[in-house]
Structures are given as structure tokens and as C-alpha cells.
Amino acid sequence: MAAAEKVFKAGVKRDNDLMYYIKTGDVWAVPRKKPGEAKGKASKVVSAGIQMDYSKYLYYLDGDGDIARKERQVGGSKRKKAAAKKAAPKKAAAKKAAPKKAAAKKPAKKAAPKKGKKGRK
Secondary structure (H helix, E strand, O other): OOOOEEEEOOOOOOOOOEEEEEEOOEEEEEEOOOOOOOOOOOEEEEOOOOOOOOOOEEEEEOOOOOEEEEEOOOOHHHHHHHHHHHHHHHHHHHHHHHHHHHHOOOOOOOOOOOOOOOOOO
């Protein structure tokens, strides 16, 4: 995996009550959700105006408060194939269960009463 590359030196001082993100080349902050409080509004912290390439890079605010980017990982389709293989047997099992439901409609024979342990359910 390639190391992160600094794109813009913003020098943002972080506040623990805010979450930071990069949108349209600028740094934005939104208050963290707290129980019982209304949702806060996002505000622009730094206007960097950088050109962003979302297809190749993931943009974030690094530990120094600067805008950094990292190459996106490739291979999401591999995970989808693995999930499809796991899901396929479940569908087959569901199809087998359907005839059993039809067979359950026939009147069942009454079972003989069990002996021992009377009074317990």
C-alpha cells in the first residue's frame, strides 16, 4: 500500500467535539452527535480549493491537521464473489425446505404419551 501524500497544509487545530472531512476540496467540520441534542450544522473550516480525484484517491484530514490523500484499494469485487458463494447454499436450503412445508399439511399421527418425569414441561 502506498504511503499517504500531503496535498495541502491547512494546520487545522482539532476539537474533540467536531468531526472533520474533506468536501469539494475544502475542510468541513460537523458537531458530533450527542444523545438528546439536535443535529448540528456543518461549517467550512478551511477553504483549500484543491482538485480532487475520487476515482483514485481517498482524502482525509491527517494528524497534523493537513489534507492528505491515499490511493484507494482495489478488490471490492473479490469480496462480492466470496459473499455470493456463501449465500448460494442458503438459497438452495430454502428451496429444499419448501416441500417440507407442503408435507406438513397432511394430518399428523398422534404420538404416544411419554413415560416418566410427570409434571414437567
